[in-house]
Amino acid sequence: MIPQPPSDQAVVTRHGWPQAVATVLVALGAMGVVAALGLWAAGASDLPDHAFPRVVAATVVTAVGGTIKLSGSAGGLADTKAGLTVIPLSVTLTGALVLGAGFLRPLRHRAVAGGRELAGWAARIAVLWLPALLALAYAARQTFKLSLGDDTLSDLGDLFGVSPEVGFTTDVPQTLLFGLLWMAGVLVLALLVSARAPLPGRLLPFQESVRPAAHAMVVLLLAYVVLGTLVALVVAVTRGHARETLAVILLGMPNLVWLTLTIGLGATWNGRVEGPFGLPMPHVLDEVLRSKDTATLDLRTLAEHDGRVWWLVVVDAVLLLAVAFLMAARSPARVRAWQHAVHMAVALALTVLMICLVGRISARYGLSVLGIGDLGGGLGGKLFLEPELWTAVGLGALWGLVTGFLGALPARPVRRKGEIKPADA
Template structure:
């Protein structure tokens, strides 16, 4: 061997981890931990405020923490199961499927911002890095949801309001109790589905989020409509917030109105948007169990008793003609959305093989149709409860009243609130409205481009 020659290799290079993998995993873990903690803190803080306004701190048994944990899980789409018993005398059961969308929206916004923050200075992201970060986030999120689920169960004794009945129940070891719980498997499943939808929508509506090179060609077809429609939906929430605060100050009762604002503002705002576009829901309200909703909506749902009735602008207008303003508001909002898309399109190079009018019509039509599908699924309510005495009938004192929000002392403990979307009608009308607004926006953008070209042409 000559001096200066490299040493002979004694075999294949030693196997070991890629030096770049360790820092990537560490960064992904740190970012995922920050995201999970940020989302939980934001949702828990808002939920605690809303539940306090709704007087949930007065529930018996010191169950506020458990109720808060259950509310956070419900905001992820997880159904809540209520059950109760009075020994061998009676058994009660209930189910609540309703999303407190204020918590869902705040959690989604925090998750989106936290996931994109480490990527804010990039134009392109590698698919492998995004996958590693998403998997790490999902693992920590599943662990966090599991811990919250363990706290989301409680059982406590409830007074019937009758001293003799309470003493008799105690003597017979049949004092009425009420409990609520969330299944661990369902909570993790719904929690991971919520996270997946949030991350996909974050990249679909963000105008600056970096994408892998293979997906860059799709961004001009999805993001303009998605970001413009997101602005419309958030604008509806802001308008509803102003209306709620004014109602709290002028009409009251302030604490009850603010509870609805804090817990369920997007439920009301986006239901109004869907109804304004001609969408419809169906359902009934057989007795009040404390779920907050506008008075005009509750009157329509009560009108049919236990039978389902249609909820649309026509049925609401028979109770209050002012609801027709929702149609005008939706039309103006979507036309503004189309105009924003057209203005943004006028500032960038357009595809010469596809006219702007048809491109904007298809893009916004699909976006609004998808939005109507999501609004229908997110605003659905299915709540029922009952108390069976020795398996015969549903007559009993209002044992579940303090938990469900109903008035105490009623003689019937059974009822239901159902509000389900007519998805096909809502999606089709959303696509039609979106296509019209998108075409108008494409025409507006074409006029802007022609005007800019004339101003830039030498005289």
């Protein structure tokens, strides 16, 4: 009996609705677990009014590109101003890895897949993803009352009818839009990174130039996260603060290590920390940012406080050469070194652009009575961190050209998969 190729019905069975449900639920569940553990380590479990689940939901919403709005009120004679822009990239990375793996799993062991088939499989996930985002968006809402501090301030607040409150809610349309775009980006990136995932026949000629470079960048980013996590664990064991370290690992480790990646390339970030806010980063970075004016965060300014910062350049160089070698080893032997350099330059420039866009931080809160200043020094503050975008992207491209060329040279004698050398003929 001659075996028959799988029918369209069999293909649908391999990645139909049950698989889509499992993919969405497991991805959101993993993000929720990581967010909950990180927030617990940060002390958010002690929030009043049983707010912890809503804060977890808000964290997941921001991790997939959703928008959280802060609001405040303080009676008729007072005013509050609040804003927050930050992405918990540890939660984002967890969701991206799980969602991408779930999307690729039914497509394994395939050489080619039609465009309609891939679009149909992605559409099933999107149809389930949107209502899940909608539920999270409506769950991520809470209001907190703030204490004015000592008895004098409390009496003053009672006199003027000042009862400060701050809360958060979601921008539902923007959350659905950006959450859907995030999901689509993850699925496309999963197809680009995986060497075994099937592509439509028309796209097969492009996989030789795109897939090795995309895979190298993902390896680079994950290597930094793993390295940063190991360093954080060592610091926690030797110096204490285990719970705070766990919170950083589970909520913002990529925010920290990908920032240092760009700084090691020579990029410049500008920022300032004022008031009770802080950053999940080593003391030297926070120290530089706590200045009277906007501070410049680069290798020079950091080295003035700690000369070990120059090791970031060495770490960048070693890891970039390693992933450049990996990229060349995964490429066909006919690709020349200068072509590897171009591929690496484009890939690293796009990676740095992504880091700069998602790594921005902005937070502010202030309370004023009768329009006069902040009431109580601990109730107001602001924090921001922004990159000099195009300089960073240009430096990424330059580093990519150099390391891409140098990394390709030792990869020449490496045997590629499926390549037959004359000695084997």
